[in-house]
Amino acid sequence: MQQDINDGALDIEQPGVLQRYLQLSGRIGPGEDPVIQVLAGGISNRTVLVQRVNGESWVVKQALAKLRVATDWFSSPERIHREALGIRWLSQLAPAGTITPFVFEDHTQHLLAMQAVPQPHANWKTLLLAGHLQAQHVVQFGELLGSIHRHSYERQTELANVFADTSFFESLRIEPYYLYTAAQVPEAHTFIQTLVQETRGNRLTLVHGDYSPKNILVHADKLILLDHEVIHYGDPAFDIGFSLTHLLSKSHHLVEQRQDFARAANLYFQSYKKSLGEVPWLVALEERAVRHTLACMLARVAGRSMLEYFSAQERVRQRQVILSFIDAHPATIPALIAQFIERIGQYDDNHQTT
Ligand SMILES: Nc1ncnc2c1ncn2[C@@H]1O[C@H](COP(=O)(O)OP(=O)(O)O)[C@@H](O)[C@H]1O
Ligand SMILES: [Mg+2]
Incomplete structure (x- = not known):
């Protein structure tokens, strides 16, 4: 597991792996047991909903190097950090409430977390x-x-x-x-x-x-x-x-x-x-x-x-x-x-x- 965290190979679609990552990186409490749900439909990213014990909900998003399409199509996972930059700036530029608030990003695992849009949506x-x-x-x-x-x-x-x-x-x-x-x-x-x-x-x-x-x-x-x-x-x-x-x-x-x-x-x-x-x-x-x-x-x-x-x-x-x-x-x-x-x-x- 520690190795997963260090080598950038973490797969956030595996709930147990994501939970331990969030605990070890101090994003959630050491014993916290959030509800984790993989969101469907991502072609170029993995997106996972994390419902925390304190009632907060995050979406963790991780960029894939190889897009899930029929033909081979590659794009650097670094682009998740462009998205993080986008979230931070757009929150100031777009009308209030139209951008999901930023939570954190991780440059090693190429992932970010933002607030989840509440249900129903x-x-x-x-x-x-x-x-x-x-x-x-x-x-x-x-x-x-x-x-x-x-x-x-x-x-x-x-x-x-x-x-x-x-x-x-x-x-x-x-x-x-x-x-x-x-x-x-x-x-x-x-x-x-x-x-x-x-x-x-x-x-x-x-x-x-x-x-x-x-x-x-x-x-x-x-x-x-x-x-x-x-x-x-x-x-x-x-x-x-x-x-x-x-x-x-x-x-x-x-x-x-x-x-x-x-x-x-x-x-x-x-x-x-x-x-x-x-x-x-x-x-x-x-x-x-x-x-x-x-x-x-x-x-x-x-x-x-x-x-x-x-x-x-x-x-x-x-x-x-x-x-x-x-x-x-x-x-x-x-x-x-x-x-x-x-x-x-x-x-x-x-x-x-x-
Ligand atoms: N903050 C969020 N709150 C709720 N659902 C989200 C959020 N972010 C992403 N999703 C869900 O995940 C899907 C894919 O997210 P998106 O950012 O569009 O990634 P992709 O690049 O894979 O299209 C969205 O259509 C939505 O259903
Ligand atoms: Mg999309």
Whole structure:
């Protein structure tokens, strides 16, 4: 056991091992017997809930070197410390109550602990896919991101240094989403390459990098943001495109609620802009956000990380509709949303499958 602790090979998904680690490292009392529960679904991390005797609950999170996906995909476990840095800073920059408080981190075992979100809570992606779309959640989703971008822009001098390293964003976002897609889809190659160059050249705000409904828990109708391992100082338009992709892809997939999700996408962007407030780069940001949305929408049907809920037919439809924007795209998000919905609706009429 002592050796486990020293050599960085501790497996927190083994309750007995985690308990002894917490005791030996003095994080909990020497005889304390917490309730330990492995949380499901982690692909790149192990996450374990620890309910302490004093009523406190922590989530311990440990980064895996090899991601649990079909193809070999590796990323340094050091990224958990980027997440820890993210938690500490975001707690100051994001609206009160939207970030889980930090508890501790361990640089030898590459793990961190944060406060657990209280029960009952639900994952926002699960709620959305079940059709539970609520305007107040959408508004908060916009406020949360707008607030992070606004406040990190105001502290640019300091934060551009603290979060200067973009290596995890490069290996976990730029390569698998953008460069891989550019290689797979020749019609979009130049479009994506140009966007990648611009993205690398923009250092405007903190960028969460994984701003997705999957990383939002809803507790008492309040949104809480998780999973900050690719946070860096960069191009805020990426977060807008990455997140809008989820609302628009659901608008495509959930036919009955297509207009509701389109309205939600508009409401989200309005709420974001209100929270961001005045910045000299807003017009350019919106135009780049249109292109990030197109690139992410394509990446989710042709990149290394495909949306799992799409049928083969939906994948083809989304790919073709997005490609129709490559040579000429609107300059604003509302225009993109309207045109995307229209083209998705018309696609089957124009491409008869008999
Ligand atoms: N602080 C927390 N409180 C409650 N549940 C959490 C917390 N952190 C993570 N989880 C649960 O673990 C899941 C995976 O956590 P996440 O940080 O998104 O890791 P991954 O990088 O593996 O996606 C979340 O979707 C959530 O269900
Ligand atoms: Mg996650």
